[in-house]
Amino acid sequence: xxxxxxxxxxxxxxxxxxxxxxxxxxxxxxxxxxxxxxxxxxxxxxxxxxxxxxxxxxxxxxxxxxxxxxxxxxxxxxxxxxxxxxxxxxxxxxxxxxxxxxxxxxxxxxxxxxxxxxxxxxxxxxxxxxxxxxxxxxxxxxxxxxxxxxxxxxxxxxxxxxxxxxxxxxxxxxxxxxxxxxxxxxxxxxxxxxxxxxxxxxxxxxxxxxxxxxxxxxxxxxxxxxxxxxxxxxxxxxxxxxxxxxxxxxxxxxxxx
Amino acid sequence: xxxxxxxxxxxxxxxxxxxxxxxxxxxxxxxxxxxxxxxxxxxxxxxxxxxxxxxxxxxxxxxxxxxxxxxxxxxxxxxxxxxxxxxxxxxxxxxxxxxxxxxxxxxxxxxxxxxxxxxxxxxxxxxxxxxxxxxxxxxxxxxxxxxxxxxxxxxxxxxxxxxxxxxxxxxxxxxxxxxxxxxxxxxxxxxxxxxxxxxxxxxxxxxxxxxxxxxxxxxxxxxxxxxxxxxxxxxxxxxxxxxxxxxxxxxxxxxxxxxxxxxxxxxxxxxxxxxxxxxxxxxxxxxxxxxxxxxxxxxxxxxxxxxxxxxxxxxxxxxxxxxxxxxxxxxxxxxxxxxxxxxxxxxxxxxx
Numbered sequence: 001x002x003x004x005x006x007x008x009x010x011x012x013x014x015x016x017x018x019x020x021x022x023x024x025x026x027x028x029x030x031x032x033x034x035x036x037x038x039x040x041x042x043x044x045x046x047x048x049x050x051x052x053x054x055x056x057x058x059x060x061x062x063x064x065x066x067x068x069x070x071x072x073x074x075x076x077x078x079x080x081x082x083x084x085x086x087x088x089x090x091x092x093x094x095x096x097x098x099x100x101x102x103x104x105x106x107x108x109x110x111x112x113x114x115x116x117x118x119x120x121x122x123x124x125x126x127x128x129x130x131x132x133x134x135x136x137x138x139x140x141x142x143x144x145x146x147x148x149x150x151x152x153x154x155x156x157x158x159x160x161x162x163x164x165x166x167x168x169x170x171x172x173x174x175x176x177x178x179x180x181x182x183x184x185x186x187x188x189x190x191x192x193x194x195x196x197x198x199x200x201x202x203x204x205x206x207x208x209x210x211x212x213x214x215x216x217x218x219x220x221x222x223x224x225x226x227x228x229x230x231x232x233x234x235x236x237x238x239x240x241x242x243x244x245x246x247x248x249x250x251x252x253x254x255x256x257x
Numbered sequence: 258x259x260x261x262x263x264x265x266x267x268x269x270x271x272x273x274x275x276x277x278x279x280x281x282x283x284x285x286x287x288x289x290x291x292x293x294x295x296x297x298x299x300x301x302x303x304x305x306x307x308x309x310x311x312x313x314x315x316x317x318x319x320x321x322x323x324x325x326x327x328x329x330x331x332x333x334x335x336x337x338x339x340x341x342x343x344x345x346x347x348x349x350x351x352x353x354x355x356x357x358x359x360x361x362x363x364x365x366x367x368x369x370x371x372x373x374x375x376x377x378x379x380x381x382x383x384x385x386x387x388x389x390x391x392x393x394x395x396x397x398x399x400x401x402x403x404x405x406x407x408x409x410x411x412x413x414x415x416x417x418x419x420x421x422x423x424x425x426x427x428x429x430x431x432x433x434x435x436x437x438x439x440x441x442x443x444x445x446x447x448x449x450x451x452x453x454x455x456x457x458x459x460x461x462x463x464x465x466x467x468x469x470x471x472x473x474x475x476x477x478x479x480x481x482x483x484x485x486x487x488x489x490x491x492x493x494x495x496x497x498x499x500x501x502x503x504x505x506x507x508x509x510x511x512x513x514x515x516x517x518x519x520x521x522x523x524x525x526x527x528x529x530x531x532x533x534x535x536x537x538x539x540x541x542x543x544x545x546x547x548x549x550x551x552x553x554x555x556x557x558x559x560x561x562x563x564x565x566x567x568x569x570x571x572x573x574x575x576x577x578x579x580x581x582x583x584x585x586x587x588x589x590x591x592x593x594x595x596x597x598x599x600x601x602x603x604x605x606x607x608x609x
Contacts, residue, residue: 030382050478076480086480090471093464100461101468105480111489114460125461168479 003028003204004172009058011044018044020228031205033199033219041228042208046174050082051075054250072133078204079171083161091150095141095160098149099132102167179211189217270528291445294438305436311548312443316450316501318540321525322493323454327490328470333390334525336397340367341499341519342506347407356420358484360503366501375491392517401514415512420507440510446504450497475561527565531572533579542580
């Protein structure tokens with residue numbers, strides 16, 4: 001069943017089409033990769049889906065609902081959560097606190113409730129605390145729960161970025177280059193973790209990534225875009241042998257695996 | 258650097274404060290008891306007046322800091338304090354409302370104006386927000402000066418009545434003809450304000466406000482409605498500050514537009530920075546120290562701002578964390594000194 005659907009979505013910056021009539025269908029529980037050379041419009045597509053940019057043309061449907069005109073936090077509330085390309089986390093916070101902020105959506109904070117600090121409120125906070133530890137466990141960050149985000153190595157920061165997104169309990173998690181700057185062993189670990197997120201929570205994942213080896217290993221469906229246009233779509237095997245892709249993206253004679 | 262060491266040296270600002278505050282109920286109760294018994298020993302009105310002034314300035318400064326902590330450079334605290342003062346005075350003197358209703362009403366009026374100004378203005382950041390709030394303050398002052406009716410014009414409003422007598426169960430009638438009565442009212446208001454702000458900061462509200470400051474884009478992506486939170490903080494703080502302003506008006510019996518000039522906000526900013534805005538207690542310490550120092554050097558009142566500025570520059574240069582960071586700093590340098598002799602342990606002195 002289609003969960004997220006882009007129908008002829010375009011975005012123009014002046015005369016430049018950053019995304020041009022893009023059609024995209026993402027099914028429940030799928031891991032989809034969005035790949036393409038630099039400047040192909042992948043991140044713009046993310047920004048359109050999460051409402052940070054308005055679409056110039058076309059429609060974006062999430063579970064049948066049109067996202068037109070919705071603000072980013074409203075779209076997040078529907079269940080579409082993203083991470084960012086540049087490391088974005090709350091630098092002055094510990095890993096645990098980062099996760100607690102990510103919990104914002106699933107637990108409303110009552111103003112007077114927190115002023116009065118009643119027992120029921122405290123129990124709720126404790127439950128959240130335990131849940132946050134669980135998420136840190138899944139992401140393999142449990143041992144550094146008290147560490148400040150700004151003091152973590154890059155690879156760990158990226159994991160934490162994903163963990164924050166996960167804490168929001170998304171239906172679809174959009175990961176913008178989750179493997180950038182990771183060494184091969186970190187990347188392998190990360191791929192395992194991303195897979196386990198899907199297996200455990202049934203979260204649909206859309207990944208933008210340049211690391212081809214990782215994309216081929218991780219994703220079931222790959223969409224290739226170039227200059228804002230979709231040029232190919234299919235399983236990793238199909239993509240690898242698609243001459244158009246090889247020409248546009250991998251270069252002639254490249255060996256993807 | 259080993260893992261355990263990293264954990265020791267890097268405690269989050271939030272949790273560090275969290276831990277520090279864990280002790281606070283005890284300290285708080287002791288401080289409160291001391292403050293309650295002070296009037297037994299200090300009988301002269303001048304000293305009580307200084308303490309009362311410190312109390313309502315603490316209301317101003319803590320609310321001011323809270324807005325700063327949401328990442329907004331507030332420069333119009335005086336505007337809302339003024340609204341509170343004028344609103345409650347007009348309610349009491351023109352509409353005949355009791356002070357005990359007029360004070361919270363003044364807070365609500367100021368909160369309303371904060372929402373009105375906040376929704377467009379809180380979109381701006383840094384110096385732009387500062388200019389808007391400054392402008393708001395100037396505008397209100399202009400209105401007070403320009404419209405003699407009902408604001409009293411440049412001369413302000415005279416002979417404001419004190420709070421109405423109130424009967425407290427077990428204590429008797431409080432008629433506000435003694436300074437002590439004002440002392441306890443100010444103390445009560447201050448404690449109330451500190452409690453509300455402290456709860457807001459320590460609950461997940463505080464985390465969210467901090468998150469907005471640390472990275473508003475990401476905060477939005479995890480579903481936080483940034484605007485609503487900023488406006489909430491702005492309105493609550495403005496409302497509380499306005500109640501302080503209302504107290505000020507009925508305590509001094511006289512208000513004029515001059516009382517609510519930008520100088521007030523500048524003083525608040527100085528108290529905040531000198532005390533250290535990172536921690537909850539910092540601006541309070543800054544206020545107490547600087548105001549008491551101001552009284553000690555009252556003979557040099559014309560030099561006060563100059564001295565404050567010099568002190569401010571000194572703090573910015575040598576103690577960027579404010580006065581609250583002093584114990585940390587001393588502790589650290591002491592540790593460095595003592596560890597120098599022992600070669601074998603602690604290789605963290607360079608990195609920490």
